[in-house]
Amino acid sequence: MIFLKSFIKNRFTAFHFFYRYLGIRVFFVLGLSLLVGFLDGLGLTMFLPLLKIADGGSDVIGDGLGKLGMLVEWLNDLGIELTLFTVLCFMLLFFTLKGVASFYSTYYKVAVRQYFVREMRLKLLTHLSNYSYKHFVSSDAGRIQNALTGEVGRVATAYTNYFGTLQSLVMVMVYMVFAFMVDWRFALLICAGGLLTDLVFRRIYTVTKKLSSNVTRLGNTYQRLMIQFVQNFKYLKATGTSGDYAKKMKFIVKDIESNNLRMSVLGIRISAIREPMLIGIVCMVIMVQVYALKGSLSAVLVSLLFFYRSLASLTAMQTNYNNFLSVSASLDNISTFESELKEGREADGISELSGFENGIQLKDIDFSYEDISVLRSIHLDIRKNTTVAFVGESGSGKTTLVNVITGLLPVSRGQVLVDDMPLSELKLQSYQKHIGYITQEAVIFNDTIFNNVTFWEEDTPENRDKFWRVLKQASIDGFVDQLPEKADSLLGHGGLNLSGGQRQRISIARELYKEADILILDEATSALDSQTEREIQENIELLQGQYTLLIVAHRLSTIKHADTIVLMENGTIKATGDFDQLVASNSQFKAMVELQTFENE
């Protein structure tokens, strides 16, 4: 059968996927369906004695039931005589038990679904937080977002439909066994009916599968464009291009809708043709029984019951399978996404770094992205509480070098030593907990100032004290104090509008609250107005000498007082020294200083 072939060939991986998350639970789900089918079969069997009694037969024996007659004989042997009363009692008993089993079966399936979704989300979140920065920068943010939101939901739907398919398959098999036991000729007719319906569904399956992978692909693109829309909102508004950008996205929205609509129409078509197809087959069977086999109608009524049930399960199976196919691409997507996250896992050491006492040393390091060499033969000694600034042309490797120092990027050769311990042997987080990161586009969360600074610490009197202490240190306490809601004022979208300098002071306060020892200041390339520049200059001076400062500098005026300036060129260190030393000894640096002084005049 086409269905079975496709199911077994393509969907074993799906079974394996679910099994990895659910283990033995998958067998319980199927076992409970088996029980429901079995109890239903027993209940239906009782119709035959009932019909015999209705026909006026007094002694009910097992003939006409085929091999199932054994059941009646077995009951007789037990001394239970099948009268109208006992038959009805048995029928009631079997259907009640079926009802109970069916309740638990559905309940269990739903509970397992919740468990599955939760486990999958937790696992993906863990993988994502362990994902290395090196892999992250070259991955598609839209895809990550889509996988963790929309696709997880679609995989949950895949679960429901996949197990719906398997459950229906179990039911079909149970009814087939019952049907075979009653009359093998009917069983054969079921198979024939099945094959017939299969042909109808064949094409629908293929189209659905293609549409499903379209929806996943478009979903990834949509999320990617959406992220960029939000991130670059200011630019798009300022340049009057937000409409054009939205237009580009609207095409995708329409595409997704039309794919979804086509898939829904296929689903609707399946459910619409289901009933007439079933009745058509039943009519054919009755004709064959009465005219070709010259049997009586009442003798086949019970068989017809099995027959009808079996075909109903068969079409339910096909509907479920088609629904499963419509989301199957998401299953593949999540599956590959998960293995990519696993493969891109950050390498981590085992030793904990408790304090930061001496400094960081870079010993002859190289760094490259795949084949592209970015840093070469870097030697550098960074003592605790000194200020080191990295200058050089755009693309000379400043940001990459700082990323290597923070452990975001692993070196290709050489060693990074933190307090004389190789970084590769340290638990990265235990080191990174000592690092504070301050970018010019300060990181502000949509929350209160208190939560922004404390990073959602508990609101206790001690933490409040510490909060105000660091605000003072970052020179933002006066501003916060005069706000109507003070520490509880909301920041971010829909919150307070802060100036560039104020935002930066809030983010400095966050790093101070965290008690970071090493502060990274990345002055993004955007041109600063002189007011903000002065504020930043003051911010940096506040911290010098108390913290180890690493400054990626684009403006030389901000680093005049740095202890060491590292001049980078084409992935190597060209010269090091303090400001005056470099002006005196390095013509390139001198030229840069003169150019910027000239620009500022």
Ligand code: ADP
């Ligand atoms: P800077 O901070 O001095 O402007 P960067 O450290 O950002 O320079 O970049 C140094 C070099 O590394 C550049 O030539 C850049 O093209 C390259 N680079 C940066 N990121 C990647 C990446 N993800 N893949 C490949 N090359 C990269």
